[in-house]
Amino acid sequence: MGISKPLPTISCIWLLALYMIFYTIIPTSSTSLQNGFIKCLHRSTNVHFQLDKTFFTSKRNATIFNEVLESTAQNQRYLTKSMPKPEFIFKPVHESHVQASIICSKKLGIHLRVRSGGHDYEGLSYVSQIETPFILIDLSKLRQISVDIEDNSVWVQAGATTGELYYRIAEKSKIHGFPAGYCTSLGIGGHITGGAYGALMRKFGLAADNVLDAKIVDANGELLDRTAMGEDLFWAIRGGGGASFGIILAWKIKLVPVPETVTVFTITKTLEQDAGTKILSKWQRIADNLVEELIIRVLFRVARNSGNKTVTTSYIGQFLGEKGTLMEVMKKGFPELGLTHDDCTQMSWIESIVPNGGFPTGSPIEVLLQAKSPLPKFYFKAKSDFIKEHIPTLGLKGMFKKLVEEDASVLVWTPYGGMMSKIPESEIPFPHRNGTIFKIHYFTSWLVNDKSSKKHIKWIRELYSYMMPYASSNPRQAYVNYRDLDLGKNKKNSKKNYIKAQIWGGKYFKNNFNRLVKIKTKVDPENFFRHEQSIPPLPFSTLGS
Ligand SMILES: Cc1cc2nc3c(=O)[nH]c(=O)nc-3n(C[C@H](O)[C@H](O)[C@H](O)COP(=O)(O)OP(=O)(O)OC[C@H]3O[C@@H](n4cnc5c(N)ncnc54)[C@H](O)[C@@H]3O)c2cc1C
Ligand SMILES: *[C@@H]1O[C@H](CO)[C@@H](O)[C@H](O)[C@H]1NC(C)=O
Ligand SMILES: *[C@@H]1O[C@H](CO)[C@@H](O)[C@H](O)[C@H]1NC(C)=O
Ligand SMILES: *[C@@H]1O[C@H](CO)[C@@H](O)[C@H](O)[C@H]1NC(C)=O
Secondary structure (H helix, E strand, O other), rough: OOOOOOOOHHHHHHHHHHHHHHHHOOOOOOHHHHHHHHHHHHHOOOOOOOHHEEEEEOOHHHHHHHHHHOOOOEEHHHHOOOOOOOOOEEEOHHHHHHHHHHHHHHHHEEEEEEEEOOOOOOOOOOOOOOOOEEEEEEEEOOOOEEEOOOOEEEEEOOOOHHHHHHHHHHHOOOOOOOOOOOOOOOOHHHHHHHOOOOHHHHHHOOHHEEEEEEEEEOOOEEEHHHHHHHHHHHHHOOOOOOOOOOEEEEEEEOOEEEEOOOEEEEEEOOOHHHHHHHHHHHHHHOEEEEEEOOOEEEEEEEEEEEEEEEEEEEEEEEEEOOHHHHHHHHHHHHHHOOOOOOOOOOEEEHHHHHHHHHOOOOOOOHHHHHHOOOOOOOEEEEEEEOOOOOOOOOHHHHHHHOOOOOOOEEEEEEOOOOHHHOOOOOOOOOEEEEEOOEEEEEEEEOOOOOOHHHHHHHHHHHHHHHHHHOOOOOOOOOOOOOOOOOOOOOOOOOOOOOHHHHHHHHHHHHHHHHHHHHHHHHOOOOOOOOOOOOOOOOOOOOOOO
């Protein structure tokens, strides 16, 4: 037990009550959800909990509760006063606690949300807007990583971040890497459930394309590995979106080879420097056809040019190889950018990760181990598009006009092609493959929650409407890891969810959505794992829930 330090009276009474639940008689009069839950957990497992380190309620200590709730939550929009808060937060320290959590929330009829890294764009891992009360199971204490270079694989627990994973791999080998997200604070648990892309995607595909095995706890509280869960469920969890099929405890991932030296560059042009959008138009024609070792993303931002607003366009490149080879590739494929030797920096793969994570260049790679993200926390709204035909200059000009209306707007274009085109659409649930030239990430953020918040959201919706003629259609595809509730959402216990979900499900998963629904119906017919955009089971099997 963790009752060692002296505590104020109120807390002492509270802890004493819990102490009694654990070690003496269980007071039957206790009606609090948490007490019922703890009682049930204790019966289901024989492991003791350090209550003050694993359970957090606002009643016991609102300061600590808020700290824990906000710790990894990325989107301030879902932390405002008016947003529903979990009844309590439980941080399991052992896999069996996760199993017991499921059994107990089922028994007690408490709705459960699960969080690994807290980066969900719509806060679904820590806020339920459709069910009260709800509790939060936070996996941040399950973050072990065991790298096996000889086997070319890693077992990584759900609560570990991408930064920690990259660091632990590099610690063992300079020529092994893993193709997951750019950002280094992502929770590996939620991240891989949606696909997960980063700088190595054109060479090796997504993180979800490189998963060998997984440990999952299903709706019955059973712990299953790949063999036990079967190939249907193993397919569904690699890209079918978070928290629809079970709680992932750990992934076994396949390592990929990286060279000892990689080269990075950033070249920034203003609108005036790329008048006529010659460079950008060329990028659209070649970015998905360049060698797979090279990825050049484009980042658009609003800037001021002696008082006038303009848009800057940054070409951010990473090449798996040395400067000299990169120069040849660029001279042949993209001379318009005018890349010079001086623009390029050579480094190791792990060093190239650091600036991607938002850390200042030159930071030691140990920053990857810090749990806290260096990125400021803000209110944000984002959307995604997949582009299959080049956007004409006229379309680009209108886009720039729209961009300068919003100060904190950021667009990122990420090229596809390479390995992304070679993997069939139905290999895993993530369907955005051959034929995609690039993906657009639309993003806006703000620091103060006031009346203007609505204006920002209105702006991004307008931009999204403006881009419609240039985006994929029937369906207009979207990336599930960039979750967007504007595309549609489930209602509480509605049997019509299945029908409505065809629309947003088609955008995220295309034809794979139907297979996801079938698997969901088989493994979780009572819809225990549910949220605003979880895969719904077929209605005839919902057993009246
Ligand atoms: C700043 C930022 C940068 C990003 N950069 C990238 C990027 O480079 N590449 C990319 O592909 N994506 C990127 N994303 C999107 C990111 O992949 C998704 O937000 C992803 O879902 C985050 O996983 P998480 O565990 O951190 O989030 P969480 O909010 O914890 O979880 C996301 C969803 O998965 C569910 N979930 C969480 N853990 C589990 C589990 N163990 N088992 C089952 N379900 C679970 C949650 O309930 C929730 O629905 C970025 C997001 C942000 C905010
Ligand atoms: C809550 O915890 C903080 C930090 O440990 C402490 O300073 C504060 O006194 C606590 N408040 C209550 C009401 O116990
Ligand atoms: C800023 O905009 C004004 C009005 O359109 C224009 O006259 C001026 O030349 C611009 N300044 C710069 C530096 O582009
Ligand atoms: C991708 O699609 C194009 C036509 O759109 C086709 O020519 C090519 O063979 C496809 N590539 C793969 C690997 O399927």
